[in-house]
Amino acid sequence: MGLSRSVQLMLLLVFTALLTCCYLSAQQQIKLSSLQAVAQAKQHIRQYQDWSGNGAALYQRLSQDDSFQFFQFIHATDGSLNFTHGSLSAQGNLQEPVIGQIFSFDLDNTTELSQARLQIRLNKHQVLSAEFNTLSQIMLLILLAYLLLSLMFAVLMHKHKQRIVYAAQCIKQMSELSFDAIESSKLIGALIPVGESLEYCRSRLKLSLEKVKQENEALTKAAYQDPVTGFATRQPFMQHLDAIAHLEQEKSGLLAMIKASELGNINQLFGRNAGDDYLAKVANCIRKATQGYTQFSIYRISSGDFAVIFADIPLKESKTFLDKLKLLLNEYGQSNNVDAVAHTGLVPYIGQNKPEALLSLADTAVSIAQTLGPNRSHIIEKQDEQQNTGDHHWRTTIHELIQQKRISFHQQLIQPSQSHVEIYRELLTRFINVQGDVLPTTSVIAMAERYGLHTELDAMIVTQALKMLTGNPSLSGRFGVNISAASILQDSFVLWLRDILSKQAQLASRIIFEVNEVGMQTNLAASQRFVSEMHKVGSKVAVERFGLGFTSFKFFREVRPDYIKLDSSYSDGIEQDNNNRFFVRMIVDIAKRISIKVIATGVERQDEKLTLEKLLLDGLQGYYIAKPEAIVISS
Incomplete structure (x- = not known):
């Protein structure tokens, strides 16, 4: 009751x-x-x-x-x-x-x-x-007193019910994460403890919710924040592009894409830690270049690519940003002896722009900037200036590279781990444009494959490498030359290579051709023919970045390369990674049974070197072993 x-x-x-x-x-x-x-x-x-x-x-x-x-x-x-x-x-x-x-x-x-x-x-x-x-009179007084007390009680109960309803509404609001202040004047008398409890719960729940929100924001920030640069990652960048696609058409801004194109070379030349430091320094340059702007967002959208989105900024103001960024990149390159640091492409946008079209246009702008020299930038002002512009620049640049043979070489020693006999040294190619500026190696090779110029480029690299070795008798021993996997899958290139090497038998025996495993996996029969033809003229073949693709025993049995160079990810922290040690031990055991030498790459610390030596690998390569050195080609 x-x-x-x-x-x-x-x-x-x-x-x-x-x-x-x-x-x-x-x-x-x-x-x-x-x-x-x-x-x-x-x-x-x-x-x-x-x-x-x-x-x-x-x-x-x-x-x-x-x-x-x-x-x-x-x-x-x-x-x-x-x-x-x-x-x-x-x-x-x-x-x-x-x-x-x-x-x-x-x-x-x-x-x-x-x-x-x-x-x-x-x-x-x-x-x-x-x-x-x-x-x-007495009975009337008693009856009136009863009615008066009943009325008073009904009024009090009505007010009491209103207070209870108010307390219930407060609880409901708290369950809906609404934390309006409790009106203590509505919870008086016997409900004072209820009001105090509600106020305590409200303040505690609000504090707890704020704490959870802060933790969620921190987790979200950690999940979508790049640990090396501190910038947001690709997912929030794509969300930003989607938001642009839903803006009103009169809303406009700028999209700048910055490609740290030397990341692969720095990783190879100086190690992964140097690569991370390089990215952090590029990020710092971008951060400084954006100072003075109020509405912008910076993202790291891939391993070496950054993007900056400026909101409500006219195109004419972009020159200040680009000039400042180039100055900062040049200063960093000079102080760290880096040929090229990054290239920038910039395009304007308006509301309703599709993300895919905007990204394609920005990528085209970056591609053009890469052909102009170190740390250069390019602006595409009109939306109809599409990929053909970038294609023209790259085709022209690569044709000029091939025709004028504008390349240089560095060498990096591969240290034997089981004997004192030198295995070989890897030749690292650098490409130079008409102005004498170094172009990003990775971009040049990728664009050459994209436009079907990879065989001509590889032929030029091989020719220049042979010329360098012939003209420099002091360069003894064997050298590894990187060529594209797409080239070795073409019979015409393989026949040309066999013919030119057969004419220089002694020189051919000093050449080890390094080919990416993933490319060789696409056609095992063609890869096997390439290895066989190279063996006929005395040259050897090394499979680089081994283990990054789908490695199988069939690859060992049919292709039979002379060397396999493990991807650098297997060296990273191998002294603490049981899975890596197990994989490397298994590969070494299989390779030795069929006389294939195994080389570890990306060795950057002493602990990695000692662990890999215990696993009986044949050679070690990396920044800890030896730094790349420039080679001057005799004319």
Whole structure:
């Protein structure tokens, strides 16, 4: 049973008890008053004990002192003297009080006179009017008090219910993560502890939610923040591009794409740690170049690619950013002896631009910038200036490289780990444009493959390498030359290579051709033919970045290279990585059974060197072993 009903029932019981007590007390008082009235009437009648007259006269005499409801005088001998007034029944008596009907009392009396018999009943209204009035007032007061208390209680309960409803709404709002301040004035009295508890819960929940939000923001930031540069990653960048696609058409801005194109070379020349440091320094250059702008976002969208999105900036203001960035990149390149640091492409955008088209245009701008020289930039001002522009620049640049043979070489030693016999040194190719600036090696090779110029480029590299070795007798030993996997899969190139090497048998025996494993995996039969043809002229073949693709025993059995160079990821932390050690041990065991030498690359620390030596690899290459050195080609 609820509190409201319980209190109402209690009030009803209390007032019922009061009415009952009042009734019992009134009953006694009325009974006493009725007895006194009857006794007084008897005294009056005794005065007429010897009455010999008629009953009507006696009624007139007694009515002066008492009021009768019923009066009957019956003479003993003379019926003509009889007299009757009123009735014993109260029905029809409008003066009869209603309250008098609920009490039991006796106002009757029968008296024997000397010559007659007198029977009377006193009038209730006249005899007990004072008692009835008092009782009516008391009962009315009790009833009014009951109604007043009930009304007051109903009002209080209504307000109490409103406060409870308010408390419930506060709880509901908290469950919906709304934390409006608690109005303590609405939770008073017995609900003060409830209000205090709600305020405590509100403040604690709000604090906890803010803490969770901060933790989520930190986790989101960590998940979508590049640890090397501190910039956001590709996913928020693509979300930003999608937002541009839904902007109003009058909204505009700029997209700058910065390609740290020397990342692969720096990793190979100086190691992975140097590569990370290089990216961090490029990121710092970008960060400094954006100082002074208010609305921009910077992202690292791939291993060596960055993007900057400027909102609501006209194209004419981009020159300041590009000039400042080039100056910073040049300073970094000079202080760290790096030929080229990064290239920048910039395009304007407007609302409703599709992300794919915008990215393609920015990539084209970067491609053009790469052909212009170190740390250069290019702006594509119109949306219709598409890929053909970049294609033209790269085709022209690569044709010029091939025709004018503008390349240089570095060499890096591969140290034997099981004997003191030198294995070979790898030749690292550098490409130079018309202005004498070094172009990004990775981009040149990728673009040559893209435009079908890879065989001509590889032929030029091989020719220049042979010329360098012929013209420099001091360069002894064997050298590794990198050629494209796409070239070795073409019979015409393989036949040309076989013919040119067959004419220089002694020189051919000093050449080890390094080919990427992933490319060789695409056509095992062609790869096997290439290895066989090279063996015929005395040259050898090394499979580089081994283990990065889908390596199988079939590759060992059918292709049979002379060397396999493990991808540098297997050297990274190998002293702590059981999986890497197991894989390397398995490869070494299989390779030795079929007389293939295994070389580890990317060795940057002493712990890695010692662990790899214990695994019985044949050679080690990396920044810790030997740094690349420039080779001057004799004219």
